[in-house]
Amino acid sequence: MVGSGCSATPVSRSAEPRPIGVFDSGVGGLTVLAALEQALPTESFVYLGDTARLPYGTKSAASVERYALQCAAALVARHVKALVVACNTASAAALPALRQAYPDMPIVGVISPGAKAAVAVTRNRRIVVLATEGTVRAGAYQNAIAQLDAHASVMAVGCSVFVALAEEGWGEGDIAERVARRYLGDLFNRDDAPDTLLLGCTHFPLLRRTLAAIVPAGVSIVDSAQTTAAAVAALIQSDPASADQRGRSTFLATDSPERFARVGGLFLGRPIQAAVVERVDV
Amino acid sequence: MVGSGCSATPVSRSAEPRPIGVFDSGVGGLTVLAALEQALPTESFVYLGDTARLPYGTKSAASVERYALQCAAALVARHVKALVVACNTASAAALPALRQAYPDMPIVGVISPGAKAAVAVTRNRRIVVLATEGTVRAGAYQNAIAQLDAHASVMAVGCSVFVALAEEGWGEGDIAERVARRYLGDLFNRDDAPDTLLLGCTHFPLLRRTLAAIVPAGVSIVDSAQTTAAAVAALIQSDPASADQRGRSTFLATDSPERFARVGGLFLGRPIQAAVVERVDV
Numbered sequence: 001m002v003g004s005g006c007s008a009t010p011v012s013r014s015a016e017p018r019p020i021g022v023f024d025s026g027v028g029g030l031t032v033l034a035a036l037e038q039a040l041p042t043e044s045f046v047y048l049g050d051t052a053r054l055p056y057g058t059k060s061a062a063s064v065e066r067y068a069l070q071c072a073a074a075l076v077a078r079h080v081k082a083l084v085v086a087c088n089t090a091s092a093a094a095l096p097a098l099r100q101a102y103p104d105m106p107i108v109g110v111i112s113p114g115a116k117a118a119v120a121v122t123r124n125r126r127i128v129v130l131a132t133e134g135t136v137r138a139g140a141y142q143n144a145i146a147q148l149d150a151h152a153s154v155m156a157v158g159c160s161v162f163v164a165l166a167e168e169g170w171g172e173g174d175i176a177e178r179v180a181r182r183y184l185g186d187l188f189n190r191d192d193a194p195d196t197l198l199l200g201c202t203h204f205p206l207l208r209r210t211l212a213a214i215v216p217a218g219v220s221i222v223d224s225a226q227t228t229a230a231a232v233a234a235l236i237q238s239d240p241a242s243a244d245q246r247g248r249s250t251f252l253a254t255d256s257p258e259r260f261a262r263v264g265g266l267f268l269g270r271p272i273q274a275a276v277v278e279r280v281d282v
Numbered sequence: 283m284v285g286s287g288c289s290a291t292p293v294s295r296s297a298e299p300r301p302i303g304v305f306d307s308g309v310g311g312l313t314v315l316a317a318l319e320q321a322l323p324t325e326s327f328v329y330l331g332d333t334a335r336l337p338y339g340t341k342s343a344a345s346v347e348r349y350a351l352q353c354a355a356a357l358v359a360r361h362v363k364a365l366v367v368a369c370n371t372a373s374a375a376a377l378p379a380l381r382q383a384y385p386d387m388p389i390v391g392v393i394s395p396g397a398k399a400a401v402a403v404t405r406n407r408r409i410v411v412l413a414t415e416g417t418v419r420a421g422a423y424q425n426a427i428a429q430l431d432a433h434a435s436v437m438a439v440g441c442s443v444f445v446a447l448a449e450e451g452w453g454e455g456d457i458a459e460r461v462a463r464r465y466l467g468d469l470f471n472r473d474d475a476p477d478t479l480l481l482g483c484t485h486f487p488l489l490r491r492t493l494a495a496i497v498p499a500g501v502s503i504v505d506s507a508q509t510t511a512a513a514v515a516a517l518i519q520s521d522p523a524s525a526d527q528r529g530r531s532t533f534l535a536t537d538s539p540e541r542f543a544r545v546g547g548l549f550l551g552r553p554i555q556a557a558v559v560e561r562v563d564v
Contacts, residue, residue: 052341052342052345053335054340058333058537058538059334059537059538060334060537060538063334063537160446160449160450161443161446161447161450161452163446164443164445164446165446167442168442168443170443175457175461178456178457178460179457182457255340255341255342255345256340256341259340
């Protein structure tokens, strides 16, 4: 199973409430955290942004695997009961190594839930994946979708400028629309046009409304942040005793808490105070 | 002297031809290398792109200083006769530490040459600096210009989306023009408008033509890549015996030679073969 959405390992029962660990190379994974907070309001989360080493997308798979293992170790040291890899690059490169390192820990990546949702929702089996250049080159979504439906047609488009627009707070408006039109070209205006658009980067939910406005009516937009949260919720709800019922998130970053807080607020959808972001080495 | 353009230390005379070392966090510094190759056609260069840890702009000053010392050590191990810090963030954060570590090595950053050129060219002492968010926040150009002319007025504008446009090869065209207009706003249409625009990021020469088309006639555009090359040329020409007269550049990268070569060609202005890019650890 490539980039599996849920581990078969059940959550271990414990009297002690434990948080769910979430990590990403930076602030993008906060869209996943926002979806998790909404899907699981009684759970606590520890979010780690490896901002000192972002972006992962331009790094080699071996480097990303090493970084992911270090992030996971930092979260495991904080007694998390599950790990969410809220980063497409790390989900593509590091899930097997993470599962080998923590065989009893439920580990959810962002790729498999998005791929499953896209395969479930498409009617004509033609799917467009928007992602960073690194995710596209790694073929992560293409492979995950092919495993689920060998006859699905997948077009993956690298949209790196979206990342900068999201971080600038320019996910909507004239510029975002022009950039989106340039990336999509005539993909959705052909006779054999896809009917499903999968947002394969954690930054891209901030462009969702822009994309919805330019694709034809009837095209389904699948947001991998939401589908990942749903996969985690299914896993956690299967064991209600593990919910710690405190419902709060704490933030760790490997560099500058100030920038993490300022830009991170755009992705989380609510302000983050720099004072509550803990600087950590992993 | 903040971000000094030339060291007072003379280049040591040697019978052995030695290259000039150039480093940056990634491929942006290749615009500086391009200018150096043009200014010094008989010199050899070793360019190191610390792509495994890019971008430096979002990292803390302490991290950037440590990275810069490691890059410099890798180049010094290759017997370079001078060091060019072709990265604004590293020039702002690491020049004092680099000069302390290598007191006999001529070391040139990108900030001081650009600041000097802008101060020399402005007639109304009003300068706009376009840079990344990190460079703006560090106040590097603002400080360097203030040291040269305490009465100069400097407006620094963070233009992070330009970096993504340059790397996508979209430095010219409709989108680049709209992004540039949005960043510049009405800065050049006021009564007290600046007359000088300083490109304070190594990526921004790729947007030079776009910017030239939208600022009023009479505004001088200062390209810190070119001014840095001129500062190095002045230093090197002062000691002709040190020129090694082979005239070639070699490339090192701390991650993926393929991406370095592909994107780097945009910045160098000529193709780079991935096979000639050496992967190194620093």
